[in-house]
Amino acid sequence: MSVQVARSIDAVLDHLSSVSEATLLAGGTDLMVEINFGRARPPDVVAIDRLDELKSLQRNGRVRMGALVTYTRMLDEDPGSLALREAARTVGSPQIRNAGTIGGNLGTCSPAGDTLPVLAALDATVVLRSRAGERRVRFIEFMTGPKRSVRRADELVTAAEWDEAGPAQTFMKVGTRNAMVIAVAGLALVVDRVRHRVGIGIGSCGPTILGAPDAERFATGMFDEAGWERPSWPSEAARTEFGRLVASAARPIDDVRGTAAYRRQVLSVMGARAIARVAELT
Ligand SMILES: Cc1cc2nc3c(=O)[nH]c(=O)nc-3n(C[C@H](O)[C@H](O)[C@H](O)COP(=O)(O)OP(=O)(O)OC[C@H]3O[C@@H](n4cnc5c(N)ncnc54)[C@H](O)[C@@H]3O)c2cc1C
Known part of the structure; x- marks a missing residue:
């Protein structure tokens, strides 16, 4: 060598x-x-x-x-x-x-x-x-x-x-333990309040990093209604629907770190939490 x-x-x-x-x-x-x-x-x-x-x-x-x-x-x-x-x-x-x-x-x-x-x-x-x-x-x-x-x-x-997209953004990751761990599922959510743009990236749930266009469109509608510049608190129904749309964009497999079903479940929970977190950040 x-x-x-x-x-x-x-x-x-x-x-x-x-x-x-x-x-x-x-x-x-x-x-x-x-x-x-x-x-x-x-x-x-x-x-x-x-x-x-x-x-x-x-x-x-x-x-x-x-x-x-x-x-x-x-x-x-x-x-x-x-x-x-x-x-x-x-x-x-x-x-x-x-x-x-x-x-x-x-x-x-x-x-x-x-x-x-x-x-x-x-x-x-x-x-x-x-x-x-x-x-x-x-x-x-x-x-x-x-x-x-x-x-x-x-x-x-x-x-x-x-x-630079401003402060309304977050990353969440679930692994089999808290530290030193490869993600079983990862999610990034960015809400650019100035450009009126929502971006999503899903990790460990497909052969590549995946976007979630339906969830992006849903969140865009939510911010169009609530106002992009203001902090807001999405309803439980909106949080659940956003999480569902994020999970439906995944193409997960069963592997040693987790099953496909678990990954979808985790993504829907992370999605609901992520949209609530960023909606409050200005
Ligand atoms: C114990 C441990 C824990 C880890 N935990 C995580 C984790 O939690 N999350 C995570 O994402 N990763 C994790 N990793 C993986 C690793 O740390 C990351 O992927 C890291 O970003 C690799 O960067 P590096 O500079 O060390 O890359 P290197 O090991 O030096 O290179 C990695 C690959 O990229 C290529 N490469 C490097 N630089 C360039 C460049 N500039 N242009 C083109 N090709 C390039 C190399 O040729 C090689 O193929 C972990 C690794 C270990 C050992």
């Missing part, structure tokens, strides 16, 4: 374009587990963790989060999304949060990746760079299956970008 420490983005892009089997190493919290358990033997590894350009976090109405921003930084600095902070708080342990990055979450692209439902709900964009130039892909078009994405082998994820 050859391991190289990259000193510049250009060096990484040159490497990716010339070596077909190159594997990027950021925090190593996914990749090293694969290697240590003998599930991966990458012949050519490029460590990108020293590239300062990928560590920047910029906010000016639009957020640009460099691929190497860690979960700890999402908690310590204001990442321009409350839901993303809530998601970061649920990730692993302090050690994992110190090393794991948003770029690595996107690189692995697991349906259980906790930042990913938030990126879907924010309608975030993934920024990819290769020798051929830069391209931007909406997150909902980025992920194509479990651990599969449209990222080409010669491309580096350099950042995720999204419009």
Whole structure:
């Protein structure tokens, strides 16, 4: 196995374009587990963790989060999304949060990746760079299956970008215990009170992160009626219906972590709680 420490983005892009089997190493919290358990033997590894350009976090109405921003930084600095902070708080342990990055979450692209439902709900964009130039892909078009994405082998994820959507947003996750757990189901809900937009991302309940267009339409109608700028308290019937519509968007399977029926039940409960929580946040 050859391991190289990259000193510049250009060096990484040159490497990716010339070596077909190159594997990027950021925090190593996914990749090293694969290697240590003998599930991966990458012949050519490029460590990108020293590239300062990928560590920047910029906010000016639009957020640009460099691929190497860690979960700890999402908690310590204001990442321009409350839901993303809530998601970061649920990730692993302090050690994992110190090393794991948003770029690595996107690189692995697991349906259980906790930042990913938030990126879907924010309608975030993934920024990819290769020798051929830069391209931007909406997150909902980025992920194509479990651990599969449209990222080409010669491309580096350099950042995720999204419009700041205000404080009415939340992330919820259910696992088999309270901490250090892979999500059995995850839900992100963003209500942008200025742009009059509702965004939903469902994790661990399908081959990709899923949206829930019917639930988005239902909530949009609710805020049209109650007024987007004001805090409101949805009726029990509205909360239940929203939860039902969220759950009906899921495509869950039975697996070691939970049954499909349990995942639907959990989503309907999380949906009802999430809409009540964000409706009060202004
Ligand atoms: C004990 C433990 C607990 C965990 N808990 C959680 C959890 O609660 N929630 C959760 O979502 N995840 C969890 N994880 C998984 C992991 O921490 C995250 O997926 C993390 O974001 C991976 O980031 P990394 O920088 O460590 O990625 P790495 O392991 O370095 O890389 C992961 C993959 O992404 C690729 N990659 C990395 N950076 C880039 C880039 N810039 N461009 C393109 N490809 C790239 C790599 O080649 C590799 O294929 C846990 C892992 C462990 C070991």
